[in-house]
Amino acid sequence: MDTFSNHLTEAVIATFKDTPERHRHLFASLVSHLHAFVIENECTTTEWMSCLTFLETVGKHCSEERNEFILLSDVLGVSALVDAINHRRPEVATPNTVLGPFFHEESPRINHADSIVHQDTVGERVLVKARVKNLRGEPIRGALIDVWETDGNGEYDVQRHEKDEPLQQDCRGHLYSNEHGQVELLALKPVAYPLPTDGPVGAMLLSCKRSIYRPAHVHFKITAQGYDPLVTALYTYDDTYVDIDAVFGVKEALKVKYERSLGKHPWLLCPEFILITEEEAQVRRNH
Template identity: 45%
Template sequence: MSEKRHITAKAPKYPYFTEENSVDVVNARMGTDIDPRLREVMGTIVKHLHAAVKEIEPTHEEWLAGIKFLTQVGHMCTDWRQEFILLSDVLGVSMLVDSINHRRPNGATENTILGPFYVPEAPRYAPGTNICLDGKGEPLVVRGRVLDTNGQPVEGALVDVWQTNDDGFYDVQQKGVQPDWNLRGVFTTDENGEYWFRSSKPRFYPIPDDGPVGKLLGSLGRHPNRAAHIHFIVSAEGYDPVITHIFSPDCEFLDQDSVFGVKDSLIAEFESVLDEDKARELQFTSPYWAVNWDFVLASKKHGDDEVPRP
């Protein structure tokens, strides 16, 4: 006669998954000796992701559609195009991360996003050089100073500038069409903290909208256009570099920027100048546009430059 065996089930190391305790179960699976910051980050992501799913209550078909969307975003990424960053941009996450990481004292120039078309090591130019190499657009002269938060000039600061041409494209988007380094350059402030250069009036342009992120914008009833702007990185020894834009106040998309990059403090005044003599001195036709814009740098207190000095 066979002996009966009694097996007592062991208590599980982790509680079993239920809808109610899903966050606790998932987060309990993390090891005891993992990086503390990784534990904090992943624990928070799991908590909020599960909360969103419980609030939305997606069907299996909706969940699969979301998976397919993220797969398409990944397939769209190449060495020169990062669709996941674009997704972060249009959801406002890029601007939020930038804001959190660039809290500065009152009066210092505010940051905004770097954008995907920055190219390091642009040519260094003498003051007043015209960086508009294709001759398109309405002529513009930009002048200003780089100051510290006490209002003192910062000599030797580097003012790295780039923008689209009048067709709404950066030079790297039109290799062989635009001249290399079109509408890019680096200028150095003098003993008075002054800089100036010639360019063309910026115009709005669409972010790449031929992929899944563009389709998402269309589904949400949103356009892909960025407000007209000029990019700057301003850096100097001993100061936090500022990555920022100046925006044209007459742009129709100023309050609808597709990546939420506009800040009130970065809206410049563009003056239309009708003076024939001044235009001639600048080798411009009249009328032309003029902007006076000062940058205020905060003293460096932590970390390294997030973008190497050109």
């Protein structure tokens, strides 16, 4: 068996000999690991067919509004791993985290102190006063900050809208930092929410008795000329699920505490985002 399996693995890898170098390396590694998985576990035909059927079902649950394969990648920790490999920042810089499936390139433009939340949207309001700066502590002017989150019921706008109706964007928006690197906006104090369980990935989590919840968080995507783009999120430090995030996106430096406010809005959050330059990022990638 060992002789045959080794020969088979080598034979499959050899068929990629004329493939461009990087792809050849990736396919060879993929085949080697897949074969090793089957050999190590001595998979039965029924077990392997169950794997293929599961992947087929994942594909059938994909649509323009939903990508079940991204969800699978997330809950297996692959998305977080790829993200960590591709964004190696110094400890003082704000860490990256997974983008998630609910980002929109064309969110509503807002002015400073405006709200990203519809007036009748459920949830507690929080005033966010953020600052964007570089490793030297210098403010970054003109940085584009995209913000998005769920409503107080734990649903994104794309999950609430009817398929035949135009999307009414809510709990999302973008604005630019001023000369002091500052932005101010009104958002919602985030809440934890469950991943969808009506598909094969959710069914897998439930059958494995894993948590299906993401801890309370709000997403940020920050881009500025000359700087490495930052995709991150801020997680409520004392959330029930902050240490068992279903998609492994939480990092210690991204845990934040919301302060009670004496002003018009009940909550206040004052985060700082520290970016690195494109040159600094490229040096780390090359290393």
